Amino acid sequence: MSSMLMACGAEKAATPKIEDFKYSVDKFADIEILRYRVPDFEKLSLKQKEMIYYLSEAALEGRDILYDQNNKHNLCIRRTLEAIYLNYGGDRESNDFKRMTTYLKRVWMGNGIHHHYSEDKFVPEFSEGFFKQAIESIDPAKLPLSVNETPAMLYTKLEPIIFDPTVYPKRTNQAEGVDLIKTSANNYYGDGVSQAEVEAFYGKMKNPNDSTPVSYGLNSKLVKENGQLVEKAYKVGGLYSSAITRITGWLEKAASVAENNKQKDVINTLIQFYKTGDLKTYDEYSIKWVEDLASQVDFVNGFTESYGDPLGMKGSWESLVNFKNIEATKRTETISANAQWFEDHSPIDPKFKKEKVKGVSAKVITAAILAGDCYPATPIGINLPNSNWIRHEYGSKSVTIENITEAYDQASLGNGFAEEFMWSDVERKRAKDFASLTNNLHTDLHECLGHGSGKLLPGVDPDALKAYGSCIEEARADLFGLYYMGDPKIVELGLLPDKEAYKAEYYQFVMNGLMTQLTRIQPGKNIEEAHMRNRQLIASWVFEKGKADKVIEIVKRNNETFVVVNDYVKLRTLFGQLLAEIQRIKSTGDFEGGKLLVETYGVKVDQTLHAEVLDRYKKLNLAPYRGFVNPVYTLVKNDKGEITDVKVSYTEGYLEQHLRYSKDYSSLPTYN
Numbered sequence: 001m002s003s004m005l006m007a008c009g010a011e012k013a014a015t016p017k018i019e020d021f022k023y024s025v026d027k028f029a030d031i032e033i034l035r036y037r038v039p040d041f042e043k044l045s046l047k048q049k050e051m052i053y054y055l056s057e058a059a060l061e062g063r064d065i066l067y068d069q070n071n072k073h074n075l076c077i078r079r080t081l082e083a084i085y086l087n088y089g090g091d092r093e094s095n096d097f098k099r100m101t102t103y104l105k106r107v108w109m110g111n112g113i114h115h116h117y118s119e120d121k122f123v124p125e126f127s128e129g130f131f132k133q134a135i136e137s138i139d140p141a142k143l144p145l146s147v148n149e150t151p152a153m154l155y156t157k158l159e160p161i162i163f164d165p166t167v168y169p170k171r172t173n174q175a176e177g178v179d180l181i182k183t184s185a186n187n188y189y190g191d192g193v194s195q196a197e198v199e200a201f202y203g204k205m206k207n208p209n210d211s212t213p214v215s216y217g218l219n220s221k222l223v224k225e226n227g228q229l230v231e232k233a234y235k236v237g238g239l240y241s242s243a244i245t246r247i248t249g250w251l252e253k254a255a256s257v258a259e260n261n262k263q264k265d266v267i268n269t270l271i272q273f274y275k276t277g278d279l280k281t282y283d284e285y286s287i288k289w290v291e292d293l294a295s296q297v298d299f300v301n302g303f304t305e306s307y308g309d310p311l312g313m314k315g316s317w318e319s320l321v322n323f324k325n326i327e328a329t330k331r332t333e334t335i336s337a338n339a340q341w342f343e344d345h346s347p348i349d350p351k352f353k354k355e356k357v358k359g360v361s362a363k364v365i366t367a368a369i370l371a372g373d374c375y376p377a378t379p380i381g382i383n384l385p386n387s388n389w390i391r392h393e394y395g396s397k398s399v400t401i402e403n404i405t406e407a408y409d410q411a412s413l414g415n416g417f418a419e420e421f422m423w424s425d426v427e428r429k430r431a432k433d434f435a436s437l438t439n440n441l442h443t444d445l446h447e448c449l450g451h452g453s454g455k456l457l458p459g460v461d462p463d464a465l466k467a468y469g470s471c472i473e474e475a476r477a478d479l480f481g482l483y484y485m486g487d488p489k490i491v492e493l494g495l496l497p498d499k500e501a502y503k504a505e506y507y508q509f510v511m512n513g514l515m516t517q518l519t520r521i522q523p524g525k526n527i528e529e530a531h532m533r534n535r536q537l538i539a540s541w542v543f544e545k546g547k548a549d550k551v552i553e554i555v556k557r558n559n560e561t562f563v564v565v566n567d568y569v570k571l572r573t574l575f576g577q578l579l580a581e582i583q584r585i586k587s588t589g590d591f592e593g594g595k596l597l598v599e600t601y602g603v604k605v606d607q608t609l610h611a612e613v614l615d616r617y618k619k620l621n622l623a624p625y626r627g628f629v630n631p632v633y634t635l636v637k638n639d640k641g642e643i644t645d646v647k648v649s650y651t652e653g654y655l656e657q658h659l660r661y662s663k664d665y666s667s668l669p670t671y672n
């Protein structure tokens with residue numbers, strides 16, 4: 001083969017340039033859907049591309065699992081709405097039909113009937129009458145009917161679940177003083193199971209002397225059978241078997257093209273876990289996964305994050321397939337190489353520091369597919385595994401997803417937000433010059449060092465902070481990053497170009513935490529989500545503690561509220577002080593201390609300010625939340641049926657993508 005031919009081929013397949021790429025795909029309710037590029041996919045080897053293809057298929061096969069985990073009626077509702085969308089013969093231009101379509105788009109965005117972020121059930125804008133008539137007008141064979149169920153019965157069953165705001169109001173309830181299990185709409189626990197029963201059930205399993213405990217409850221639903229509590233494991237032959245069987249089938253193909261034996265072993269151990277449901281095998285897999293640093297292609301696939309369970313045990317299914325962005329990874333390698341210096345100089349009590357920070361691996365990745373709880377809304381960084389002892393003994397893998405950040409940044413340029421909310425041109429100029437860089441760096445520090453720093457005192461239960469654990473942990477990681485961004489060491493290491501740049505992140509963080517993140521909250525509501533609570537906690541705490549010195553001021557100009565930062569050096573000191581306190585709470589398992597901090601600073605919303613922010617934001621006509629569509633990967637084969645390439649395309653729309661996923665990747669029964 002001539003090199004010219006190869007160059008030609010590479011050119012044809014090349015990732016579109018930023019300026020040619022249309023990031024915004026769709027807009028509805030409070031959501032904007034973006035597309036992301038997969039730069040340098042074409043530079044991967046054929047084997048790597050093939051592997052990404054198989055892992056992507058494995059990722060998409062898990063989609064239904066999350067719907068069912070989020071609420072037991074979600075699959076029935078999604079399938080009913082999709083059947084109406086595809087088969088309705090009445091007026092498709094009517095307001096009711098259009099509003100139902102918007103509702104369906106929201107269901108896809110939330111992986112169910114609850115908002116992906118606020119976790120409140122959304123309010124439908126189409127009428128019950130339309131819904132009834134639509135269900136009864138289409139071919140019953142298209143509807144997800146149970147045995148002996150008629151379309152009329154289907155309507156009667158779904159009507160309150162969709163339309164009655166008091167039925168399943170909250171996906172994951174974190175409110176104080178109620179039974180968190182019984183008042184949460186998700187499906188991690190069976191009917192009639194109470195919080196006290198769950199706590200007793202898992203409390204009995206936990207042995208305080210076990211230094212390598214499995215993640216109890218991670219991969220099962222806890223149900224009551226004949227008055228007895230039993231775990232139904234998610235595995236081949238267990239709950240979600242049909243989807244998991246397909247996942248393992250694709251994983252087997254991926255293992256056959258693994259980059260090296262270590263990676264093959266990682267994938268095979270995951271398959272073993274899916275087949276047995278044994279949490280010890282899951283830990284084995286996690287250890288092998290965290291130790292595989294050589295492979296360029298990598299993935300998350302499984303029951304991973306426990307934010308969806310009010311008690312923080314059950315893992316929601318997710319997948320992220322990715323490959324290393326080699327150029328950008330140099331930045332995080334610098335951070336990792338200096339991990340011990342950061343740990344040693346951290347402003348926390350020495351007895352909570354790690355003597356030796358191990359295995360902080362850090363890389364910048366390019367996402368190739370997002371699935372389960374990473375789709376359509378996705379994180380911009382991840383740090384796994386979650387098991388505390390594995391993190392302590394083997395370290396964790398920490399990644400930032402640069403092509404997703406790129407999509408956010410590019411889609412936000414010039415949308416009027418900075419003009420409306422920032423105090424002056426000084427802050428705006430800093431944001432323009434440095435915000436993309438400082439955002440990435442803060443995420444890197446949060447993921448690479450923040451979560452991995454510090455230690456629990458011997459005998460402290462990792463779950464001691466209970467419902468406040470996630471918020472405190474996020475605050476700890478954020479503060480670690482904030483504190484160090486203002487350190488001269490960062491400039492010395494070449495991570496920021498000058499000693500002013502960090503102010504871009506400080507200003508944005510404080511403005512967001514005190515004010516602009518309220519754009520994501522419904523009027524009259526308080527803050528529930530852990531990351532948002534953390535941001536308000538940090539911002540309000542430093543505001544209050546710096547009040548006497550006017551470190552931060554909240555100023556009115558023409559009846560509009562602004563955040564002004566007067567003293568960035570003192571602000572950094574305050575971040576350090578709060579980090580020390582939060583680390584103390586974490587290290588000693590001080591539940592009351594954690595609760596007090598979160599409830600005092602992180603939860604309550606100033607209603608007057610909230611109304612103003614919503615009003616100003618509304619005028620900008622921006623969507624407060626963003627989700628993504630995935631690219632489409634296609635195998636290219638020659639006459640002999642051999643795979644010669646994998647093509648990536650960026651043309652599929654939001655609606656088309658979800659309808660295709662529901663057709664091609666939907667093996668679970670409507671009720672599980």
Ligand code: ZN
Pocket residue numbers: 446451473474477
């Ligand atoms: Zn985090």
